[in-house]
Amino acid sequence: MSNSVLDVINNRTSLRVYDNREISQEILDKILHAAMRAPTAGNQMLYSILVVRDEQTRKLLSQSCDHQAFIATAPVILIFLADHQRWFDYYQLNGVAEYCDREGLRFEAPQESDLLLAIEDAMAAAQNAVIAAESLGIGSCYIGDIVENYEFHKELFDLPDWAFPIGMLCLGYYRENHLKKPRERFDKQYIVFEEKYKHLSPEEYQQMFAQREQTFHEDNPYHADNFAQAFYARKTGASFSKEMARSVRVAMKAWDGRLLNPKAPNKR
Incomplete structure (x- = not known):
């Protein structure tokens, strides 16, 4: 059983x-509209999307995101922010702090659980953008390294405290005669479990x-004895x-x- 949507998903690299x-x-x-049609907690849309086309900014990102030169060559970059700042600005404008004070409620700043919820929203939107772009002949590459160098990216994009860059997409058209080679995934039996x-x-x-262990070479630069050790050195334990x-x-x-002051704007 197949259809055009499944074909796009299965052929995407x-x-x-x-x-x-x-x-x-x-x-x-069209891509952004598809992103914004993604599922969202309570219809809050707890994310913002930065569209980056500026050449100098793309060059800076190619350095700050683990020195990946190809980032600078992407015609468009989308940065997905897990964003609670917008709702809390709205709360401040509409006297929610004073309301909480009057009603005996705690007016608290966003916390870890709020960030996780916003991340869910942001990445659902990002994946919608990936599939929409692919359906239009536009390839993509996720860049997780946008979560590195927080202070630099915060200043570069004028980010408030409660808008965290959780994902980045490089977008661009496929070159003519580009050969797609979808990479093998782990078998379902190791990933999908019933009930527990x-x-x-x-x-x-x-x-x-x-299959992955077959790619291991004994003369690896990490002095590793097996694939697990080499992968840890290259990824999990790496400087990035x-x-x-x-x-x-x-x-x-x-x-x-933290408790927010109902009598003054929350500025850090």
């Missing part, structure tokens, strides 16, 4: 080399990673991951659920 064609505003608007979580056995882990962790810790300091 990350694109890092783009054709020398601009994405028109009309086409971009399943702890995999050593044998199942061996089967799950068998440590920077990502540091950056998120800095950003999280604002999402603390």
